Amino acid sequence: MSLSVRDLTVHYGSFAAVRDVRLDIADGEVLALLGPSGSGKSTLLRAIAGLEPATRGTVNWDGEDLAAVPVHRRGFGLVFQDGQLFGHRDVAANIAFGLRMHRVPRAEHAARVRRLLDLVGLAGYERRRVTELSGGQAQRVALARALAPEPRLLLLDEPLSGLDAGLREQLAIDLAALLRRSKITALLVTHDQEEAFTVADGVAVLDGGEIRQEGAVRRVWQGPADDGVARFLGVTTFVDGVASGGSVRTALGEVALPEVGDGPVRLGLRPHALRLAGSGGAGSGVTGFGVAGEVTAAVHRREHLRLVVALGLPEMSTVDAVAPVTADLRPGDTVRLTLDPDGIAVVG
Amino acid sequence: MTPRAVLTARGTGLALLGVLPLAFLVVFFAWPVVAIVGRGFTAGGVGAVLGDAATWRLAGFTVASAAASTVLAVLAGLPVAYLLARVRLPGVGLVRTLVLVPFVLPTVVVGLAFRTIWPDGGVLSLVLANAFFNVAVVARTVGGLWSQVDTRAAEAARALGASPWRAFRSVTLPALAPAISSAAAVVFLFCATSFGVVLILGGARYRTLETEIYLRTVDLLDLSGAAALSLVQFAAVVAALVVGAIARRRRDGAARVRSGVDGARRPRGGEWWVVAAAVAVVGLLLTPIVSLLVASVSTPDGWSLAGFRALAGTGVRGTLQVTGWEAASNSLRAATDATLLAMTIGVLASVVLVALRRAPGRLARGMGETMDAALMLPLGVSAVTVGFGYLVTLDALPGDLRTSPLLVPLAQALVIIPLVVRMVLPVLRAVDVRLRQAAATLGASPGRVWREIDLPLTLRSLVAAAGFGYVVALGEFGATSFLARPDAPTLPVAIAGLLSRPGELNNQMAYAACALLMVVTVLAVVLIDRFGAVRGRSAVGEF
Amino acid sequence: MKRRAVQTAVALGTVTVLAGACSLSGGSGQTGPQTATVTLVTHNSWAAPQEVLDAFEKQSGIKISVLKQGDAGALTNKLVLTKASPLGDVAYGVDSTFASRALSEGIFEPYTSPEADRGPQRYAVDQEHRMSAVDVGDVCVNIDTGYFLAKGLPAPASYADLADPKYKDLMVAEDPATASPGLAFLLGTIAHFGEDGWQAYWKKLKANGLKVDSGWEEAYTKDFSGSSGKGPRPIVVSYASSPAAELGEDGKPRTKALLDTCYRQVEYAGVLAGGKQVERARKVVDFLLSQQFQVTVAANMYVYPARQGVDLPAGWAQAAPLPQQPAQLPADKVQAGREKWISEWRSLVGA
Secondary structure, three states: OOEEEEEEEEEEOOEEEEEEEEEEEOOOOEEEEEOOOOOOHHHHHHHHHOOOOOOEEEEEEOOEEOOOOOHHHOOEEEEOOOOOOOOOOEHHHHHHHHHHHOOOOHHHHHHHHHHHHHHOOOOOOOOOEHHHOOHHHHHHHHHHHHHOOOOOEEEEEOOOOOOOHHHHHHHHHHHHHHHHHHOOOEEEEEOOHHHHHHHOOEEEEEEOOEEEEEEEHHHHHHOOOOHHHHHHOOOOEEEEEEEEOOEEEEOOEEEEOOOOOOEEEEEEEOHHHEEEOOOHHHOOOEOOOOEEEEEEEEEEOOOOEEEEEEOOOOOOOEEEEEEOOOOOOOOOOEEEEEEOHHHEEEEO | OOHHHHHHHHHHHHHHHHHHHHHHHHHHHHHHHHHHHHHHHHHOOHHHHHHOHHHHHHHHHHHHHHHHHHHHHHHHHHHHHHHHHHEOOOOHHHHHHHOOHHHHOOHHHHHHHHHHHOOOOOHHHHHHHHHHHHHHHHHHHHHHHHOOEOOHHHHHHHHOOOOHHHHHHHHHHHHHHHHHHHHHHHHHHHHHOOOHHHHHHHOOOOOOHHHHHHHHHHHOOOHHHHHHHHHHHHHHHHHHHHHHHHHHHHOOOOOOEOOOOOOOEOOOOOHHHHHHHHHHHHHHHHHHHHHHHHHHHEEOOEEOOHHHHHOOOOOOOOOOOOOHHHHHHHHHHHHHHHHHHHHHHHHHHHHHHHHHHHOOOHHHHHHHHHHHHHHHHHHHOOHHHHHHHHHHHHHHOOOOHHHOOOHHHHHHHHHHHHHHHHHHHHHHHHOOHHHHHHHHHOOOOHHHHHHHHHHHHHHHHHHHHHHHHHHHHHHOOHHHHHHOOOOOOOHHHHHHHHHOOOOHHHHHHHHHHHHHHHHHHHHHHHHHHHHHHHHHHHOOOOO | OHHHHHHHHHHHHHHHHHHHHOHHHOOOOOOOOOOEEEEEEEOOOOOOOHHHHHHHHHHHOEEEEEEEOOOHHHHHHHHHHOOOOOOOOEEEEEEOOOHHHHHHOOOEEOOOOOOHHHOHHHHOOOOOOOOEEEEEEEEEEEEEHHHHHHHOOOOOOOHHHHOOHHHOOOEEEEOOOOOHHHHHHHHHHHHHHOOOOHHHHHHHHHHOOOEEEOOHHHHHHHHEOOOOOOOOEOEEEEEOOHHHHOEOOOOOEOEEEEEEEEEEEEEEEEEEOOOOOHHHHHHHHHHHHOHHHHHHHHHHHOOEEOOOOOOOOOOHHHHOOOOOOOEOOOHHHHHHHHHHHHHHHHHHOOO
16 A cells, blocks of 8 residues: 655656656655645656656556556545636535545435535535635635545645645644544645645655655754755755764854764754844753844744844855844844754755 | 557547547548549649639638628627626627527528618628628627636736726737637638628629639539639638637637636626627617518518418419428428537537647647648538539438438538537637546546536537527528428528519518528527526536 | 548448438438339429429329429539439429530430420420420510609610610619529620620620629619519519519509510420439420420419410410510520620629
8 A cells, every 4th residue: 555656757848847756655654745836746746646647667556557547547636736626516516526436325425525524624515616615615625525535645736835824824734633533645745844744744855856855754854965955945054064972063153963973064054043142032952152243134023033144254144043023123233143953954 | 558558548539539520521521522623623724723813813802801801790799799798787698699690691681681781782791791690600609708717817907007908908808819719710711701692792893712613613614713713712711720720829728717607797887888889789780680570571562471471381383392381490400400410520529629739749739730720621611612522422422412301411510510619619628627637536537527527617618509500500501502402491591592583472471581580590599598508507516 | 551441431330320310301201102203403493383293293103302403504514513423313404505515415315205296396406305395484674664654764675775875774684604694684685786796785784884783683672673672773684474473453564574685595304314214204304394284384483385385374475475586596606605705794894
């Protein structure tokens, strides 16, 4: 009960949208395919679904080559970014569509539709017209529709990116819970790291049609394979340092990273890796004295004050940093920044 | 099986679907046309006609007058399309029906009606008359797509500061372009091959390729001259089709169809001007019709229903072999057969065309475009050429179809198929491919996807196409007059027969038969439109 | 290659089945075991009372199935095109204008009908009797007599009158290229003025405001003042028999044919060469020449019977007598000159 993709290459004309991809999804695993737009992730998903012919390579399910299996016999469910609900049918008929296609006895339809609507939190919506649904409701129906025929693999193509932020977060959590509970094997395509980490067990980072890195969510988050992956995973600043005895010394100060072996090391800093020194939110892991600089921009965010700070160092002119929401900082103010291990990734 | 093998299998399925339309075209169109043109070539002298400056003047006049009529028909048809698609006012449904009436009137009748207004005929009356026939093509084809085009893009443009006119020009018009170019291509072909009207209104002075081909074939039996002119006509038609195809390709996929959306509402502000324009167009269209109706009940001695009473008979001393009512029933039957046949073949062809367009690879797309154009050709080739082609070929088929009553619906279907394709194709193509993919991932086979997704979403268009085709078949005169047996004339053929005899009663009966034809048309359209609307609505949530 | 052939065959089969399936528009008459159907190919003007055809079927066992194929020219041309595989068994309606083409193309078989010596022989065109005359029709200039009475203008009577400025802008004729009365009228002027004189006459006609329409329908029903259309022009090229259809309430004709401007066309019938029922086809020709049928042609097709001693309908003697000295050109001369004359006419009068 597992998907394995080998050397898969998909061409659009002479352009290789997906190149030599190797990918495995184990039974019950949720894998997020993460990449910037244009990275080929949707193409890869469509090739797995059978919607896009492969130029080369294989897609296997449990060792069976699917090349000759047309889309409708693969038993893979698909949820599109914008739902693609059938406008000429109501909610229940949309969900029951797959049941009809799979010749599930009619008598069972109503009960299964009801169960699925419960599952996606839309109990009682059977007779609604799909044109009357909100974006979030439509995606829930799309999910229920895809789940109805009990697909052996669920493919989710940016299922939440059409929704507004708050809803997206909530739905991501719901989706994660639902997938875990139902033990569904799934492949989630997204460009949103948070969504990927909320929903998935493992993550594969795709860029330029190739898989750059694959692994458990936490591992990839903390140890991106190269600068490109790191940048995509939110790293805005790179700094080289030397590790010794569980601590890394850099031009920006010293930070405790117990898992890093001794020797030269390259760190990737997300904005919250640099915090206003001495502030209450700075956590206890801060060591060393940090680095001084001048604020050039300050923007309020929901949870913190986002700063751009000019350091005057030869290798980095400005860095991103965060300060507590309460800090009253303006461009021109001088600040002192310290490193926070929570926002640091070890690159390479 | 490799991925490529899957593709090939899909290709074979498509090819099988495509065989029926192609075979029909080959047997009932290409073969007869090639045979008769071929005879002209073996007779020699084709080159001389091609080298004659008069031939090219003829071609120039044909193309120019057809183009003028097309522009006119599009300009007049767009406000009406808007009215049909976007306006919710009492009477719009009536307009939807009435606008089709001109299309079914026999050319003889319209020609004579225009002669009443312009006693000496001439270019203006000719261009107007050809446009008159075809406003319905534009209004219904464009209106069909318009009613399904997402209004949000235009609203977005308005929000960005575009004036209503600007929003229409930069957003709505491009979205409608596939339908407009489709309709324009069809109208151009109709106008370029229009016969009766040109003969009556052009008099001895204005001749077109079509009338000249008729003359050379039917009256002079100058097959080589006719073959040469047919080649020129063919070239002009292909050129028009290529232009249309390029326009379509440039705008391909411009329209997004949304289902279950009703964008019609009461007009506001400047939109009333468009409505007024549409009403004016409809009024102009109705003028000759009203004058016909008046003619059908007036005699030199005052009002009389004698013409209508005469429909129960066969005309003065048996001008017709059947009664007016029997002719009407012949019309209905032939049109039904023709529509069934044309829908089968036209929809199959559309499905194949859409699949070819969506298929990867230049070859498939090229094939699609070629087939698309080939399907249009029957509109652009003279009915005389096809009819005489039948004479020299169809005796080779079992049952000698040349003299069979079946030939009438077959020939009518040949004329309707391109219309069906033109009406169904844009809508079918506008069905979001991802909807179909969603259905496929839910386990629907390609055939099932078609049945569950494309069919319900395009049902209104299919019904509209069927209705339109039916009406065209009802009014078809060129090919029918050639092929109909005297013991089974259709109404238009009977009308022409009545008009070709002296005597007041024959004349009145002809106009009464015209009125009957109009009534039958209106009834057919109302029925079909109603069916389409009901099915379209109930299809939501039905399954 | 083979597979393709199979596919094509399947497709053709499907088409045939489809075509068969929707044969709602049937209409093939049921015929008893002892009746045979003979197909009569004819022109669009064919009309005959059903009782007469039924009577013939009863007495001979032959049911006539009629196939109309356009006007006389179109009919002739179609018969020529299909002579290798004829459309029917017998043809009626090839007229003297096209007789030469029909004969030289060999579309008819020789057959001398026993009825032929009752009058039709007067119009015979070849020694082998491949074509038998059925009726004659004359194309004449018609005038609206009331118009001239009302205007106090003497009615025109001759070709020369028509070119007289007195009658300026009063006449409408048909294009000889597209309408057979137009062609007949042109031939009449050629017969009258000679092959070198007709052009000058037509120039005068044109200068005198002649209007030319494509078809008889527009000329007669729209432009002619004597018909129901109440058009503006009181002079029209039509048939000698037309006045019989325009009787006023007093039973008197409102229009009149100018008998000095008539051109005669004879319509023929013949057995089609290559037909499968030659014997029965001959019987149909006999029928067309018989008293029984001949008596119907005047009322039904507005032509005069070729047979002698056949009564014309009441009123015809006064309204539409058979012109006594119509012009006529020999068939072979018409055949040789027709195209040339038409194109000369077009450059002279058309455009």
